[in-house]
Amino acid sequence: MNAPASHIEPAVQTLAPVIEASGLGLTFATNDGPVNALSSVDLAIGKGEFVSFIGPSGCGKTTFLRVIADLEQPTEGTILVNGMSPRAARQARAYGYVFQAAGLFPWRTIERNVALPLEIMGYPRREVDERIARTLALVNLTGFEKKFPWQLSGGMQQRASIARALAFDADLLLMDEPFGALDEIVRDHLNEQLLELWARTQKTICFVTHSIPEAVYLSTKIVVMSPRPGRVTDVIHSTLPRERPLDIRESPEFLSIAARVREGLRSGHGYED
Amino acid sequence: MRTSAAAPVAAAAPQQEGVLSRLAAGNTLPIVIVVAAIVVAWYGFAVYLNMPWQLGVYERSGTTWTFADLVRDTLAQERPVLPSPHQVFAEMWRTTVEVAPTSRRSLLYHAWVTLSSTLLGFALGTLLGILLAVFIVHNRAMDKSVMPWVVASQTIPILAIAPMIIVVLNAVGLTGLLPKALISTYLSFFPVVVGMVKGLRSPEPIQLDLMRTYSASAAQTFWKLRWPSAMPYLFTSLKVAVAISLVGAIVGELPTGAVAGLGARLLAGSYYGQTVQIWSALFMAAALAAILVAVIGAGHRMVLKRMGMAQ
Numbered sequence: 001m002n003a004p005a006s007h008i009e010p011a012v013q014t015l016a017p018v019i020e021a022s023g024l025g026l027t028f029a030t031n032d033g034p035v036n037a038l039s040s041v042d043l044a045i046g047k048g049e050f051v052s053f054i055g056p057s058g059c060g061k062t063t064f065l066r067v068i069a070d071l072e073q074p075t076e077g078t079i080l081v082n083g084m085s086p087r088a089a090r091q092a093r094a095y096g097y098v099f100q101a102a103g104l105f106p107w108r109t110i111e112r113n114v115a116l117p118l119e120i121m122g123y124p125r126r127e128v129d130e131r132i133a134r135t136l137a138l139v140n141l142t143g144f145e146k147k148f149p150w151q152l153s154g155g156m157q158q159r160a161s162i163a164r165a166l167a168f169d170a171d172l173l174l175m176d177e178p179f180g181a182l183d184e185i186v187r188d189h190l191n192e193q194l195l196e197l198w199a200r201t202q203k204t205i206c207f208v209t210h211s212i213p214e215a216v217y218l219s220t221k222i223v224v225m226s227p228r229p230g231r232v233t234d235v236i237h238s239t240l241p242r243e244r245p246l247d248i249r250e251s252p253e254f255l256s257i258a259a260r261v262r263e264g265l266r267s268g269h270g271y272e273d
Numbered sequence: 274m275r276t277s278a279a280a281p282v283a284a285a286a287p288q289q290e291g292v293l294s295r296l297a298a299g300n301t302l303p304i305v306i307v308v309a310a311i312v313v314a315w316y317g318f319a320v321y322l323n324m325p326w327q328l329g330v331y332e333r334s335g336t337t338w339t340f341a342d343l344v345r346d347t348l349a350q351e352r353p354v355l356p357s358p359h360q361v362f363a364e365m366w367r368t369t370v371e372v373a374p375t376s377r378r379s380l381l382y383h384a385w386v387t388l389s390s391t392l393l394g395f396a397l398g399t400l401l402g403i404l405l406a407v408f409i410v411h412n413r414a415m416d417k418s419v420m421p422w423v424v425a426s427q428t429i430p431i432l433a434i435a436p437m438i439i440v441v442l443n444a445v446g447l448t449g450l451l452p453k454a455l456i457s458t459y460l461s462f463f464p465v466v467v468g469m470v471k472g473l474r475s476p477e478p479i480q481l482d483l484m485r486t487y488s489a490s491a492a493q494t495f496w497k498l499r500w501p502s503a504m505p506y507l508f509t510s511l512k513v514a515v516a517i518s519l520v521g522a523i524v525g526e527l528p529t530g531a532v533a534g535l536g537a538r539l540l541a542g543s544y545y546g547q548t549v550q551i552w553s554a555l556f557m558a559a560a561l562a563a564i565l566v567a568v569i570g571a572g573h574r575m576v577l578k579r580m581g582m583a584q
Binding site for chain 2: 106
């Protein structure tokens with residue numbers, strides 16, 4: 001359990017990257033002139049990695065996630081998802097996306113919400129039921145199948161939305177500040193569960209966050225970003241073991257990684273305005 | 274949750290007090306008071322407005338009269354300026370209960386004639402409204418080009434355009450129910466278009482993005498997201514639409530010299546100075562509208578409950 005699984009990257013790097021961005025840039029045309037949301041981003045994410053994107057508001061971390069998901073179109077550079085264009089990857093249903101708000105459909109019960117992507121993708125009826133049961137068990141929501149979203153707490157709603165993203169066979173999970181609106185205690189709990197889920201499902205996870213401890217606790221790789229223009233200022237490979245109890249956050253190793261993240265944020269002038 | 278907690282407390286209280294306090298707490302008492310006030314005011318106005326004619330009668334016949342005579346006589350005129358409530362209800366009773374509903378003299382017969390064209394017009398208007406809203410939401414050109422016409426259509430007074438519709442449709446051989454119903458359609462599609470455009474656009478950006486991440490087709494996004502999101506808006510619009518459908522049907526009966534329907538009753542009543550008949554037709558129309566709105570309201574509650582939205 002305590003075996004140092006420190007250097008995961010060499011093994012990971014040999015596999016074909018799930019996401020490969022080079023010279024990626026995105027400029028929004030607004031009424032106040034062009035806004036440079038992303039500028040010359042080069043990044044490769046390997047299979048099975050847990051990558052956090054951290055930085056202040058406006059650093060383009062959400063934009064980058066949305067580019068991967070084909071919800072925004074880059075204006076410069078190239079990006080490949082599973083070796084395809086983001087559009088092709090989206091059409092191949094290569095990823096599940098978890099938004100900042102749960103975004104459950106209020107007229108559907110929890111199980112019908114989880115069934116939504118399966119209905120759209122045309123999974124056979126029997127398999128749908130089986131997948132609902134399996135993914136709800138994965139996020140510890142068994143027994144809440146028939147509840148409507150408003151009957152659940154915010155944390156449970158967010159877990160249901162994660163189940164919805166896991167219900168179909170996508171190897172990539174894109175999470176945009178999924179726990180941002182939740183309180184610290186619930187967030188700790190969900191972070192633990194998310195790590196457990198990642199270990200069980202072997203998915204590649206891209207995770208956007210504001211929180212340094214959250215990023216360090218969860219990730220195998222931390223991408224530090226800074227605003228105006230949105231760019232990557234540092235990429236930190238975590239040396240923490242894969243098995244991470246919550247109190248690992250007090251270990252010197254954890255603190256030194258956190259210090260490096262903070263340093264990266266500061267050098268990007270992220271905190272100055 | 275709260276009602277179940279409060280229930281034992283209410284049961285423990287003495288029963289008479291329970292009934293009284295429930296009446297006071299609910300809508301019943303205020304409604305009763307308002308209705309009573311309206312009835313009293315109505316009687317007052319009936320005496321006042323019918324007085325000049327009655328005084329003329331007294332003067333011509335040279336009778337001496339007391340105030341009690343005046344009140345009794347003003348409330349019992351055959352063609353009063355303002356009939357008294359009991360005259361109207363006597364007339365309604367006579368023309369609904371004491372006459373066979375198939376008879377020309379039955380108010381129920383006329384109500385049914387109006388109701389049938391109301392319902393046909395309402396159904397067509399709802400369908401048209403929903404279709405237009407779907408096109409407007411899915412097509413930018415439609416949004417820019419159709420919406421101004423939809424709004425403009427409602428600025429034309431219905432009384433001006435109703436005879437035109439009837440005449441034009443008669444000229445192309447359409448008579449009877451349909452021309453009248455089309456006037457209801459003309460009025461009722463508007464609130465449905467406006468409500469449904471808003472309703473179909475009510476899903477949050479997150480929900481639309483979510484459907485996009487699934488590569489859902491436009492049809493899937495419509496049926497699984499936009500349509501259910503629009504339900505509360507649809508029913509709110511339908512309540513308005515059904516009430517003005519009834520107005521449309523009545524207005525449609527006016528310019529044609531229609532022989533049946535509440536509009537025809539109103540028209541005939543005004544030709545012959547039968548104010549009692551006019552008022553009873555008005556009350557029947559109001560009752561009809563109330564029933565129609567209540568039916569839509571019940572449908573609304575049922576759908577919301579099925580959708581788990583009635584908390």
